[in-house]
Amino acid sequence: DIQMTQSPSAMSASVGDRVTITCRASQGSGNNLVWFQQKPGKVPQRLIYVASSLQGGVPSRFSGSWSGTEFTLTISSLQPEDSATYYCLQHNSFPLTFGQGTRLEIK
Amino acid sequence: EVQLVESGGGLVQPGGSLRLSCEASGFIITNYWLTWVRQAPGKGLEWVATINRGGIDTYYADSVKGRFTISRDSAKNSLYLQMNSLRAEDTAMYYCATQFSSPIHCWGQGNMVTVSS
Numbered sequence: 001d002i003q004m005t006q007s008p009s010a011m012s013a014s015v016g017d018r019v020t021i022t023c024r025a026s027q028g029s030g031n032n033l034v035w036f037q038q039k040p041g042k043v044p045q046r047l048i049y050v051a052s053s054l055q056g057g058v059p060s061r062f063s064g065s066w067s068g069t070e071f072t073l074t075i076s077s078l079q080p081e082d083s084a085t086y087y088c089l090q091h092n093s094f095p096l097t098f099g100q101g102t103r104l105e106i107k
Numbered sequence: 108e109v110q111l112v113e114s115g116g117g118l119v120q121p122g123g124s125l126r127l128s129c130e131a132s133g134f135i136i137t138n139y140w141l142t143w144v145r146q147a148p149g150k151g152l153e154w155v156a157t158i159n160r161g162g163i164d165t166y167y168a169d170s171v172k173g174r175f176t177i178s179r180d181s182a183k184n185s186l187y188l189q190m191n192s193l194r195a196e197d198t199a200m201y202y203c204a205t206q207f208s209s210p211i212h213c214w215g216q217g218n219m220v221t222v223s224s
Contacts, residue, residue, distance in 0.1 A: 034207045036152070043202065043214045044144075044152065050208055087152050091207045094166040096142070096154035 002029055002090050006099025014107045017078045023088035023099045025069040032092035035064055035073045039084045047086075048073060080106050109133040109213050111186075111203050116218035123193050123222070129186040129203035129215050136179055137162065139206040141186045143177060144214075145199035155201070156188065171197075193222045 003026040013019050031051035036044040046055045048064035061076045083106045088099040115127040143155040156177040157166045165177050176189040203215040
């Protein structure tokens, strides 16, 4: 099974900050990696797919990148509405596995 | 508009059964892999099951294998999750979702399943 180690588990940042969230896969997963944003009581929303493709309608301040088994979600300039929990998901092989989540708060 | 509408959740006793439905509109389900994901209260997302485009191959998390069955009905353009031998730890919000790698992607609104006596 591919384990996804997501970090940090929680963080606080200010409006305008550059924020980076990382998922590390325990073994190769290609670029079959998705990033989701979930706000309390809401359905998860896909931000990034195949590691670096931006979902239509998602602000361009969100971006995804990867190198080897490390995947990164970057928010270039944090906005108040970005307060949420973020999850990565590898869908390269079964069982599909999510990261543990990163709770992002705005200072 | 691409949409998934879920139904069938509710309260069930331990050991009981429940079937979740997920009706698609705006796309044909046989063109996509489809997945069920769940989220226990206050917890993270957990993959439950996936069915491939052909509807032949199915995949399950170890936690539900042998108890849950994913299926689809192309005539009704719908996805299902039959859940048997339910346990308290199956209590969660259940979501259906389309293929994660496709440019076209959406989730259902979620359906709460509570297993309690």
